[in-house]
Amino acid sequence: MDNARAGSLGFTYDPVTFRADPARDVRRACFRVRKVLEGIVHDTVALEGNPFTLPEVKTLLDG
Known part of the structure; x- marks a missing residue:
């Protein structure tokens, strides 16, 4: 790394x-x-304004 970049980055x-990292399982x-x-999924649904609770999201994902 040159000195100019080192100075600007600190x-x-x-x-x-x-x-x-080595390959994981x-x-x-x-x-x-x-x-x-x-x-x-619950956080995304809440951001979109849909009134799903976390238990409802779990049920939906379980099928």
């Missing part, structure tokens, strides 16, 4: 030290998505 870093990722999906 920090420097070495891009080589940043590594991607797909089952764990699916579990985590299912745990938060109801809340995300």
Whole structure:
């Protein structure tokens, strides 16, 4: 990183030290998505002005 960018950003870093996380378990990722999906859907529905409660959203997602 050149000095002009370092001065404007206020920090420097070495891009080589940043590594991607190793591949994670797909089952764990699916579990985590299912745990938060109801809340995300409920928040989205509330932002759109639909009068659904969280239990109603859970019932809707369960089928």
